[in-house]
Amino acid sequence: MEFITSALENQILLTVLNAALPLLFILPYALVTIYIEMKMAAHMQNRLAYMQTGYHGTLQPFADIVKLLQKEDIIPTAADKFLFILAPYLVFVGTYASFAVLPFSSAYAGSELDLGIFYLVAASSLVVVGILMAGWASNNKWSLFGALRSAAQIVSYEIPAALAILGVVMIAGTMNLQTLTSLQSGGIHEWIIFGGTLPLGHKLALIPFIVVLFVIYLISSMAEVNRTPFDIPEAESELVQGYNTEYSGMKFAIFYLAEYANLFLVSAVAVVLFFGGWASPFGELMSGPLWGTFWFVTKGMLFVCLNIWLRWTLPRMRVDQLMYVSWKVMTPFALLCVIVIGFILVL
Amino acid sequence: MNLYDIIFYFFAVVTVGSAMVVVFSKKIVYSAFALLFTFFGVAGIYVLLNADFLAITQLLVYVGGILVLILFGVMLTTNTVTIDIKSGTMNLIPATIVIALLAGMLGGIFWTSDWFMSKQFGDIVHTTTTTEIGNALITTHVLPFEIASVVLLVAVVGAAMMARRERNN
Numbered sequence: 001m002e003f004i005t006s007a008l009e010n011q012i013l014l015t016v017l018n019a020a021l022p023l024l025f026i027l028p029y030a031l032v033t034i035y036i037e038m039k040m041a042a043h044m045q046n047r048l049a050y051m052q053t054g055y056h057g058t059l060q061p062f063a064d065i066v067k068l069l070q071k072e073d074i075i076p077t078a079a080d081k082f083l084f085i086l087a088p089y090l091v092f093v094g095t096y097a098s099f100a101v102l103p104f105s106s107a108y109a110g111s112e113l114d115l116g117i118f119y120l121v122a123a124s125s126l127v128v129v130g131i132l133m134a135g136w137a138s139n140n141k142w143s144l145f146g147a148l149r150s151a152a153q154i155v156s157y158e159i160p161a162a163l164a165i166l167g168v169v170m171i172a173g174t175m176n177l178q179t180l181t182s183l184q185s186g187g188i189h190e191w192i193i194f195g196g197t198l199p200l201g202h203k204l205a206l207i208p209f210i211v212v213l214f215v216i217y218l219i220s221s222m223a224e225v226n227r228t229p230f231d232i233p234e235a236e237s238e239l240v241q242g243y244n245t246e247y248s249g250m251k252f253a254i255f256y257l258a259e260y261a262n263l264f265l266v267s268a269v270a271v272v273l274f275f276g277g278w279a280s281p282f283g284e285l286m287s288g289p290l291w292g293t294f295w296f297v298t299k300g301m302l303f304v305c306l307n308i309w310l311r312w313t314l315p316r317m318r319v320d321q322l323m324y325v326s327w328k329v330m331t332p333f334a335l336l337c338v339i340v341i342g343f344i345l346v347l
Numbered sequence: 348m349n350l351y352d353i354i355f356y357f358f359a360v361v362t363v364g365s366a367m368v369v370v371f372s373k374k375i376v377y378s379a380f381a382l383l384f385t386f387f388g389v390a391g392i393y394v395l396l397n398a399d400f401l402a403i404t405q406l407l408v409y410v411g412g413i414l415v416l417i418l419f420g421v422m423l424t425t426n427t428v429t430i431d432i433k434s435g436t437m438n439l440i441p442a443t444i445v446i447a448l449l450a451g452m453l454g455g456i457f458w459t460s461d462w463f464m465s466k467q468f469g470d471i472v473h474t475t476t477t478t479e480i481g482n483a484l485i486t487t488h489v490l491p492f493e494i495a496s497v498v499l500l501v502a503v504v505g506a507a508m509m510a511r512r513e514r515n516n
Contacts, residue, residue: 012350080376083376083377083380113399114399114477115399115400115403115477118400118403118407119403121407122403122404122406122407122410122411123406124411125406125407125410125411125412125414125415126383126410128411128415129380129383129410129414129415129418132415132418132419132422133380135422136376136418136422144422147422148419148422148423151415151418151419152419155411155415158411175477
């Protein structure tokens with residue numbers, strides 16, 4: 001016991017423990033989401049998916065993990081060995097770094113950084129570099145093209161996403177995600193999607209523009225996690241598997257984990273920005289640190305499921321359509337919404 | 348050696364070490380990737396100096412924008428299978444002169460400056476610099492701000508023009 005208290009007083013150890021907490025969420029989350037994704041996809045397409053391992057295949061994700069851990073770790077002879085090994089870790093670090101500012105409940109956020117959402121946008125650029133590194137180091141044309149497409153897509157869609165975020169920041173007047181959530185904790189009518197805590201007249205004027213910004217953010221976030229309809233970076237019919245074609249075993253598992261972690265991340269950001277983060281929809285009722293975590297994870301998982309639903313419903317877009325949507329549709333509309341929101345807030 | 352020192356030296360080693368890789372690496376892709384760690388190290392030092400907004404802007408602009416652009420350029424020009432772009436040594440004498448001048452200038456600034464030393468974590472005041480930067484940009488420094496935005500607008504229009512002309516041909 002004395003050891004624990006003395007260890008807790010140790011600044012360095014405390015920082016490390018604080019930093020490791022989101023990992024305790026990501027690992028079980030990834031297992032559950034892989035299962036949900038497979039089952040949802042199967043039932044939408046009138047299939048059964050896993051049925052053999054455990055009840056309705058519930059043990060399948062564990063079997064998959066064991067399989068991935070045991071697989072031979074193959075590094076192609078012509079690959080650039082050093083960068084090939086470094087790339088998956090860089091991608092995961094970029095994703096995990098963003099988890100630092102997510103407010104899981106009123107009592108816990110890795111860092112209550114004042115620039116929270118700005119930091120989050122910046123940290124995702126590490127992922128882009130990691131993907132480019134993976135594609136180049138694999139020394140494979142499919143991988144390289146997958147990486148270039150992926151990077152181009154993420155960089156383009158960052159702009160409408162950032163503009164949507166800017167709109168919310170203008171309404172809330174803060175970039176700190178914890179403060180942003182506290183502002184919305186008065187119940188469902190105080191969530192940013194319903195105009196936040198502004199007077200009624202402002203709220204009614206703002207709602208249409210916030211909804212447009214929310215849709216823009218949702219579409220951009222789907223593009224940023226490289227999922228259908230925006231999965232041309234790993235379009236199987238053209239590029240085999242995209243930037244992670246040459247990866248196998250544990251390294252592939254890390255890419256996979258990063259991808260699912262990223263999926264939760266963008267969902268969680270949507271939740272914090274527009275749907276009150278850890279705030280309970282009933283105001284004071286069912287609120288508190290533990291309930292906060294419950295609401296945060298539930299809302300986040302709802303958006304994850306929305307992403308899965310759209311992935312298995314919509315067909316893939318072409319490259320030119322992808323760029324058209326980002327630059328000629330979403331960016332001008334987001335810009336317009338931001339300007340109008342600015343005017344409404346001033347009036 | 349307290350936590351502040353450890354973190355400072357960590358970022359200093361990352362910055363200087365990776366910057367040396369950028370300069371000395373013969374493979375241009377390695378230089379580009381090492382630049383990532385240089386930018387990261389500099390951002391870390393900005394955070395230690397309590398310049399949070401600057402640190403994150405550094406990451407966003409340099410890693411998210413410029414580094415990705417450099418990587419695109421390198422990857423689309425280098426044929427990964429057959430040719431490696433390598434950097435060699437040339438123009439030894441002019442380079443030495445320029446470097447000597449630069450080193451002299453930096454050394455002069457280093458010795459004459461009155462450095463503010465922040466040694467403890469307690470010294471870091473947890474106030475955000477964003478509000479002050481925002482206020483300064485639209486009050487006292489509004490002219491440079493507007494000029495910068497005009498420059499950016501010109502760059503965007505120019506890029507659009509160049510892209511369009513290519514298509515007409």
